[in-house]
Amino acid sequence: MPEHPVNEGSLCPKGNTTLEVLNHPDRLKFPLRKTENGWERIEWEAALDLAAAKMKGSLEKSGPDSLAFLGSAKCSNEENYIFQKIARLLGTNNVDNCARLCHASTLTGLGKTLGTGAMTNPISDLASSECIFVIGSNFAENHPPVSRQVLRAKEKGAFVIVADPRITPTSWLADLALRLKPGTDIALLNGMMHVIVSEGLWDRRFVRERTRGFSELEQNLQRYDPETVSRITGIPSADIIKAARAYARAGTAAIVYSMGITQHSSGTDNVTACADLALICGHIGEKGTGILPLRGQNNVQGACDMGALAEFYPGYGKVGDPEAAGRLQTLWRTDELSEHPGKTATEMVEAAGKGKIKTLYVIGEDPVNSHPDSSQVKKALENLDFLIVQDIFMTDTAEYADLILPAAAFAEKEGSFTSTERRVQWVEPALLPPGEARADLEILFGLAEKLGLDFPCRGAGEVLEEISVAVPAYGGMEKERMKKGFGLVWPCPGPAHPGTPILHTESFKTPDGFARIIPVEHRSPAETPGPEYPFLLTTGRTVLHYNAGSMSRRSKSLLKKEPELYVEINPADARTMEIRDGNKLFLETRRGKTEATARLTERVGQGVLFMPFHFPGTNALTAGSLDREAKIPEFKVSACRIRRY
Amino acid sequence: MKEVMIRPERCMGCRSCEIACAVEHSESKDLFSAIGESPVPCKRIYVEYIPDLAVAIPITCRHCEDAPCTTVCPTKALSRDEVSRRVIHSPELCIGCWTCSMVCNYGVIGRQKEARVAMKCDLCPDREIPACVEACPTRALVYAEVKDFSGIKRSQAALKLAKGMQTGSIP
Amino acid sequence: MPEAVYADLSRCIACHACELACERENESAKIFVQVVRGLAAVPVSCRQCETPLCAAVCPGEALNYRDSRLEYDAEKCTGCRLCVLACPFGTAELRAGVVERCDLCQGKEIPACVATCPSGALFCAEAENLGEDIRTRRAERIKKALGNPEPAGRRVNR
Numbered sequence: 001m002p003e004h005p006v007n008e009g010s011l012c013p014k015g016n017t018t019l020e021v022l023n024h025p026d027r028l029k030f031p032l033r034k035t036e037n038g039w040e041r042i043e044w045e046a047a048l049d050l051a052a053a054k055m056k057g058s059l060e061k062s063g064p065d066s067l068a069f070l071g072s073a074k075c076s077n078e079e080n081y082i083f084q085k086i087a088r089l090l091g092t093n094n095v096d097n098c099a100r101l102c103h104a105s106t107l108t109g110l111g112k113t114l115g116t117g118a119m120t121n122p123i124s125d126l127a128s129s130e131c132i133f134v135i136g137s138n139f140a141e142n143h144p145p146v147s148r149q150v151l152r153a154k155e156k157g158a159f160v161i162v163a164d165p166r167i168t169p170t171s172w173l174a175d176l177a178l179r180l181k182p183g184t185d186i187a188l189l190n191g192m193m194h195v196i197v198s199e200g201l202w203d204r205r206f207v208r209e210r211t212r213g214f215s216e217l218e219q220n221l222q223r224y225d226p227e228t229v230s231r232i233t234g235i236p237s238a239d240i241i242k243a244a245r246a247y248a249r250a251g252t253a254a255i256v257y258s259m260g261i262t263q264h265s266s267g268t269d270n271v272t273a274c275a276d277l278a279l280i281c282g283h284i285g286e287k288g289t290g291i292l293p294l295r296g297q298n299n300v301q302g303a304c305d306m307g308a309l310a311e312f313y314p315g316y317g318k319v320g321d322p323e324a325a326g327r328l329q330t331l332w333r334t335d336e337l338s339e340h341p342g343k344t345a346t347e348m349v350e351a352a353g354k355g356k357i358k359t360l361y362v363i364g365e366d367p368v369n370s371h372p373d374s375s376q377v378k379k380a381l382e383n384l385d386f387l388i389v390q391d392i393f394m395t396d397t398a399e400y401a402d403l404i405l406p407a408a409a410f411a412e413k414e415g416s417f418t419s420t421e422r423r424v425q426w427v428e429p430a431l432l433p434p435g436e437a438r439a440d441l442e443i444l445f446g447l448a449e450k451l452g453l454d455f456p457c458r459g460a461g462e463v464l465e466e467i468s469v470a471v472p473a474y475g476g477m478e479k480e481r482m483k484k485g486f487g488l489v490w491p492c493p494g495p496a497h498p499g500t501p502i503l504h505t506e507s508f509k510t511p512d513g514f515a516r517i518i519p520v521e522h523r524s525p526a527e528t529p530g531p532e533y534p535f536l537l538t539t540g541r542t543v544l545h546y547n548a549g550s551m552s553r554r555s556k557s558l559l560k561k562e563p564e565l566y567v568e569i570n571p572a573d574a575r576t577m578e579i580r581d582g583n584k585l586f587l588e589t590r591r592g593k594t595e596a597t598a599r600l601t602e603r604v605g606q607g608v609l610f611m612p613f614h615f616p617g618t619n620a621l622t623a624g625s626l627d628r629e630a631k632i633p634e635f636k637v638s639a640c641r642i643r644r645y
Numbered sequence: 646m647k648e649v650m651i652r653p654e655r656c657m658g659c660r661s662c663e664i665a666c667a668v669e670h671s672e673s674k675d676l677f678s679a680i681g682e683s684p685v686p687c688k689r690i691y692v693e694y695i696p697d698l699a700v701a702i703p704i705t706c707r708h709c710e711d712a713p714c715t716t717v718c719p720t721k722a723l724s725r726d727e728v729s730r731r732v733i734h735s736p737e738l739c740i741g742c743w744t745c746s747m748v749c750n751y752g753v754i755g756r757q758k759e760a761r762v763a764m765k766c767d768l769c770p771d772r773e774i775p776a777c778v779e780a781c782p783t784r785a786l787v788y789a790e791v792k793d794f795s796g797i798k799r800s801q802a803a804l805k806l807a808k809g810m811q812t813g814s815i816p
Numbered sequence: 817m818p819e820a821v822y823a824d825l826s827r828c829i830a831c832h833a834c835e836l837a838c839e840r841e842n843e844s845a846k847i848f849v850q851v852v853r854g855l856a857a858v859p860v861s862c863r864q865c866e867t868p869l870c871a872a873v874c875p876g877e878a879l880n881y882r883d884s885r886l887e888y889d890a891e892k893c894t895g896c897r898l899c900v901l902a903c904p905f906g907t908a909e910l911r912a913g914v915v916e917r918c919d920l921c922q923g924k925e926i927p928a929c930v931a932t933c934p935s936g937a938l939f940c941a942e943a944e945n946l947g948e949d950i951r952t953r954r955a956e957r958i959k960k961a962l963g964n965p966e967p968a969g970r971r972v973n974r
Contacts, residue, residue: 002931010934016836140829144934147829151935155953169829172856543831557839561832601854653958691947693955702955719904741866742904743943747822751954752947761866 007145017555024554028406029435052450054386058358064091068348068357071097071308072364073300076415078463079440080306093342096310097303100345104630105262106293109271115509120290122421122501127152128288131250134162136260140169141543159246167603180233182538183525183637189273191229194221195244206282213517220519248281252288263635267627269520285504295420302418310342315471344631353380361388368396369548372622372633373591395550406437413439415460425487525637526625533639537609545614565615567596568604584645592620646730650794655785658701663688665780684759689766690777706753706766708732714745736762820864827937830857834929841928846918862907862918870899890914
């Protein structure tokens, strides 16, 4: 639709090939049970009975915390809400979604500084920014329609800074490209803040009237003079100064970041540093001025809002907070909610490996390919008593399942989805699900009934009504309102409220309304290259595939263009190792090994390797070291060695 | 080589250059008979009016040293004349693919409707001074070598500086 | 008026969406994004030439330039590949015995590649108007360079 405010009718390659994926013959059509002779088709009734019986079995034998629920950020708000409600009513907070692997550090980092872990401005706001600072985001490949707005800003004379270890199509759009060493983001951000503070470019009024904690930051920044930072990051000090000045002096400036910031063992600190930079310059709360963490999946924002998270109830009430629990208990008419934060997605796998989790229910996720350290994940899944996988395709994770439930894809069901810019939109079914596949909501209700849970509501519309009570920011979300126009942007507390595209215009969502400036220190990544593993391996996305690839690797036109796993290596490194373009390489880290085709390119610096994570194999290499607060794994840095095949 | 240099601060948007250009590239080279001619004579210089800033700027072929249009032309219809150093266009070779127009940084490659070929500034080979420069009433267009043009600007800047020294505003 | 798909090369981000949109609509892609040394990308498609070389060499009159547009008659095409040799852009392709070329998605309001382009690099234009947009932008930049001694957006510190 050319009039849509976000994409204006444009589509990225994945969007263009959606129908190939949805109409693929591999779609799961019937519930399947694993037997000694392979997969056996069973009836829905039997499948749900089996699932409920196994869950009840674990519940009775080993208590509620032996159950775990891994939700999907590709499912609707209603489905995620019911999913976590089932988990919590069964007495466990072991419910999580893949946000843990992409933007958990945004929730913790922006949560403690600004009060809300979400994008502060809509994407279209970028067009009115005078300076756009992109760090750890390759939006040109991963969110192509965003580039439309950035280019529009550039046409008006905006200055675009891109900080990325690689040269990407995003850096093509940059006026200043900063090629930093992976894992040195905090040093760069602190270095920029050092310049801004020492040159007096910070916004005194904003800092005085709306923030707390500036003096601690000032102290902390003293060590980060441009020369020191230049040594850590590998960026010329003149460029650091230039970037700092451009960002601080701009009338409207936006920070755009993605997983290059979040997927680190210092992910929360990285996000905090971004927030600090915006706060000291007063670049928050106006049109074209804010922090824009770009989310990776259609409903990852919504899944978090719905409380499909181990430590948050719907609407971000902290687990353990008696007030938040009390509210839910009244709404759900129950008095038994667990007060202990549950296991996060990464901890679930670990617990399963140790035998603490008996039954795992996975919806639309492929932990074998998307979690770090695949070999451990596989071991953990084998260790489970019972694994239920609900998906649209036979993923690598589904191969380990005991029971497979075929689900409908996004275009085959109704429900609401919350996009990265907090825009909640209603989706009507356009296609029929294949075979006996059912909408996830229908499956969840069926399962809840078998589990003996008494749910009063039925259709997606009715669930949304309950959500609008449970999640204050969704208070005014009504199906009919959303269907008119292009959805509503939360917070939208009441039926007459127009929605809030820009956050933090008057005050912050912290208890006292002030934002917190929190100084953070640069720390080296958990693993650094050494003599044994001399290369630094970083991972990311390419434009032609989507996440773990279970969908995009089924589109033949996408596969034709990007058929196999490859590794980008700098030609200078390749020369010393006598590697030619197209050679098969053998990559090895402390955790595992994999094969990939060499691609010689200047896009990566010397000593750095890049691999996309859309193919099985990449995450056999990555490390499971976690961020302390957000528990996000450090996908972006691992030490690696290579040899020619 | 001499080029058409622009002094935008002098342009008042009268479009005399455009008319002079079209007349010069007509059959008769006379305004009154040119109007009735077929094919209709076309201009190769464009006065761009910017409403937001209320200014007009004449834009014409810069005869770039490393001209993108000559690089992309598949049939060598656009080429650099080795003697005059001008970017010249040979209509008989042009296939009307408009790749040149796509890559031109100034958007000054037009289309000749009847012949369906590209059309651009040729710096009036039959004249000593291009028609547009001669027609400009405010001398916003200057026909000069780059180094001479810079020379003019330098002397103007020096004049300003000297005036400043006299009034004592520069210590 | 003859129209064609043009590209603003500074905007292309090599996302290949146009290729896939074309493939979806026309079975095989007729636009090709070429990445040059990992540092820039150029979408190449039929330029809809006004004196088309492909038509000039076609012996069977399968390709004809008539009424400001190139017409293609698949029945007359013998698959001799002369047009493929003649096309300076390599956009005429022989598939299944007949030549396939971009027809600007006949019957659609705008070609699929233009509609889908996420960065707005592709656009449909008439050759005559092509320079207009570029000229305006260039003029604005010259004016800005001359007119504003202060860098744009400089903020007075409060």
